[in-house]
Amino acid sequence: MSMDIGDIGLLLLLGLLCLQTLSASLRMYRWTQIATTLAFITGTCLFLRLIYAYVVSDFLLINVFENSHSAKPLLYKISGTWGNHEGSMLLFLWLLLTITALFAHFSHSKDKSAVLGVQGGLAFLITLYIFFTSSPFLLMSERPQEGMGLNPLLQDVGLAMHPPMLYIGYVGWSLAFSFAVVGLLKGSINRTWAEHLLPWLRASWAFLGIGIMLGSWWAYRELGWGGFWFWDPVENSSLLPWLSGTALLHSLSVTKKQGGFQRWTVLLCILSFTLSLTGFFLVRSGVLTSVHSFASDPGRGMFMLAIIAIISVGSLTLYAIKAPKLENSAVFSPISRESSLFWQNILMMTLCGLVFLGTIYPIILEVMQDTRVSVGAPFFQATFLPLTLPILLLATLGMLLRWKKDTAKRLAKQIQPNAIAMLCIAAALLLHLGGSFWLPALATALALLLLWHCIRLARQQYQTATGLTSAFLSMVLAHGGLAIVSIAIACYAVGNVEKEAVMKLQDTAEIADYTIRFEDIHITKQQNYLTRTAAFVIQQGDATLITLHPENRIYLSSGKRTTEAAIYYTLTHDLYIAMSDTDQEEALLVRVYYNPGVSWIWIGVLVMASGALLAAFKGRKR
Amino acid sequence: MKPKTRRLWWVLLALCCMAVGISIILSVFRDNLVFFFSPTELAVNAPSPERKIRVGGLIKQGSMIKEGSQLSFVLTDMENDIQVIYEGVVPPMFREGQGIVAEGNIDPASPVLFHAETLLTKHDENYMPPEVADSLKKTGHWKEGDAP
Numbered sequence: 162m163s164m165d166i167g168d169i170g171l172l173l174l175l176g177l178l179c180l181q182t183l184s185a186s187l188r189m190y191r192w193t194q195i196a197t198t199l200a201f202i203t204g205t206c207l208f209l210r211l212i213y214a215y216v217v218s219d220f221l222l223i224n225v226f227e228n229s230h231s232a233k234p235l236l237y238k239i240s241g242t243w244g245n246h247e248g249s250m251l252l253f254l255w256l257l258l259t260i261t262a263l264f265a266h267f268s269h270s271k272d273k274s275a276v277l278g279v280q281g282g283l284a285f286l287i288t289l290y291i292f293f294t295s296s297p298f299l300l301m302s303e304r305p306q307e308g309m310g311l312n313p314l315l316q317d318v319g320l321a322m323h324p325p326m327l328y329i330g331y332v333g334w335s336l337a338f339s340f341a342v343v344g345l346l347k348g349s350i351n352r353t354w355a356e357h358l359l360p361w362l363r364a365s366w367a368f369l370g371i372g373i374m375l376g377s378w379w380a381y382r383e384l385g386w387g388g389f390w391f392w393d394p395v396e397n398s399s400l401l402p403w404l405s406g407t408a409l410l411h412s413l414s415v416t417k418k419q420g421g422f423q424r425w426t427v428l429l430c431i432l433s434f435t436l437s438l439t440g441f442f443l444v445r446s447g448v449l450t451s452v453h454s455f456a457s458d459p460g461r462g463m464f465m466l467a468i469i470a471i472i473s474v475g476s477l478t479l480y481a482i483k484a485p486k487l488e489n490s491a492v493f494s495p496i497s498r499e500s501s502l503f504w505q506n507i508l509m510m511t512l513c514g515l516v517f518l519g520t521i522y523p524i525i526l527e528v529m530q531d532t533r534v535s536v537g538a539p540f541f542q543a544t545f546l547p548l549t550l551p552i553l554l555l556a557t558l559g560m561l562l563r564w565k566k567d568t569a570k571r572l573a574k575q576i577q578p579n580a581i582a583m584l585c586i587a588a589a590l591l592l593h594l595g596g597s598f599w600l601p602a603l604a605t606a607l608a609l610l611l612l613w614h615c616i617r618l619a620r621q622q623y624q625t626a627t628g629l630t631s632a633f634l635s636m637v638l639a640h641g642g643l644a645i646v647s648i649a650i651a652c653y654a655v656g657n658v659e660k661e662a663v664m665k666l667q668d669t670a671e672i673a674d675y676t677i678r679f680e681d682i683h684i685t686k687q688q689n690y691l692t693r694t695a696a697f698v699i700q701q702g703d704a705t706l707i708t709l710h711p712e713n714r715i716y717l718s719s720g721k722r723t724t725e726a727a728i729y730y731t732l733t734h735d736l737y738i739a740m741s742d743t744d745q746e747e748a749l750l751v752r753v754y755y756n757p758g759v760s761w762i763w764i765g766v767l768v769m770a771s772g773a774l775l776a777a778f779k780g781r782k783r
Numbered sequence: 784m785k786p787k788t789r790r791l792w793w794v795l796l797a798l799c800c801m802a803v804g805i806s807i808i809l810s811v812f813r814d815n816l817v818f819f820f821s822p823t824e825l826a827v828n829a830p831s832p833e834r835k836i837r838v839g840g841l842i843k844q845g846s847m848i849k850e851g852s853q854l855s856f857v858l859t860d861m862e863n864d865i866q867v868i869y870e871g872v873v874p875p876m877f878r879e880g881q882g883i884v885a886e887g888n889i890d891p892a893s894p895v896l897f898h899a900e901t902l903l904t905k906h907d908e909n910y911m912p913p914e915v916a917d918s919l920k921k922t923g924h925w926k927e928g929d930a931p
Binding site for chain 2: 515518519522532533534535536537538539540543544661663741750
């Protein structure tokens, strides 16, 4: 079998990455820069070569044959490039090369070339993995007429953008890892080190958050169950690096301010990147049964596991040797900003540990005892959610406290007036909703407190001589976004209503203050699927608001079926209709959901991300 | 009290709290573990009807019956069968011959009847849940080339 130019390109890339790492370790830094740029160009050509094959439907490539079809709309042909295992690995590699090249170009860190060396090593391992187990450039023996199509559930805008966003987040933590390794080797974990690393991590954190949100948004619209987070192992895998990353960002700010928390920060750098890779591995290796695992070859899994083992064991050994030499110079009083950041870190890592336990335990049990188990959502809800309350409180206190040393009296003075208001709100909510909703009630009260102080502090800062700096604004945006998300989730938890009804034509169903009438049903053919579309007229009182069109689809090339929910969005809530996929025409089984607050979850995440991105771009060290 | 003694008390208090916290977490954890059974494993060693469990297998040909909003069918791993009853919306890709996983409880009166609360199917026609594939392998009915 002949080799595609893509495979030759992979070999070339391996050589360039070798050059990148070796030249950095030999301190021939000119060569490191050259190798980095060439590696990026080669990687981009490889990625474009694959996209091109998809766009023109070149089915000679096995990857294109298995995952595409000439009848697919162009957008989804392009996004189909990364809608499969091999393609998504190539996307991951390309993003890693891109962020390395961006770092090479924009960073002014003294350790830049050393960091590039480590990045080269990481990219080398990934390229090795791709070349030997997951090359998207393998060829068929002869060119087939048509492809085998794409999973129809993935033909969605949100899901098309979800992997790229998520992977930008994941590869960003590679810089944290490289900085940590270089810092350990040189013994230079200090304020400058933190200053140069922070902008990159802030940007990555923002993208990771957006990526997770897009996945959640997709699940909400596509899976037809009205929920947005199912504590699914795949969802959890992407949450883990986000949780440890949030802890890391805050720990780094202490290191940047006064050089404290060094050992802990370095450990978090290593941990966050390891969690990114592990999350990636868990999804790609098919180890989990859940909504979206699609690689199934154990050989790949073992290779990936070996890479993670090399990276984590190697870096932790380095940590064990070098970390004791780092001076831990944080001195602060129990009531201070450092202290609140300390507790925030403890809480974040506890949450991380809980999610990790619930996600990994089934895998370990299966490997050791051959017993199959799954951890139900109630575990996460009972343990994770209550811990968000102290986190919300700390988010407020942390903003109000001074660095190094502050007093309880001063804190009380700032918080007293609205603490009382908050307690009243909490009490009112508890009385109104009943004791079973204590968690959303308290969360709402604490989130309102947080939001209030975000606005108040921003106004206060605006009126000072220095004005509203971008650093301050970004903190306020990020914490404000958190408050919005919390309130939105609380509203959803308290107010969501689900209803199932068997409906014949002209039947009506009622939910909240809406009346829904089943008007019409018909079958039509689209570009690559057949759809059975129903029309539901939504009325509120006497006014007819809108007609919703949920669908059941059959995709022609594969026979796969999906359910498309129809959603009516308002500012405060969503009305959501899905119908079951049956062959009967006379009566439909319909699910209707009244979901308050859901749109604000997405908005809140975007606000958080905007805060982080603002800090990343405006807060760069010149 | 000397500062050192005071510190010791703080540490002990922290350890106690941690111990309490960890035992709460672990007990919630244990309560929410949902074990998977194949029809054969159920026949051999049926768990208590109070435990929520998962059962997986292939939907037996000709066994799907729908009455109103209630669906009943038989799950098999080619050696043993279990009758499943389910109320509610049927997920897509739910066909006879398909490998699926059902989550719910065994009927208290009859160990060969299963009340499913949730049906898990995959959005891929050739998907076979790993547990179901493994249990088919155990009963010797796995054909190589059945795509996982």
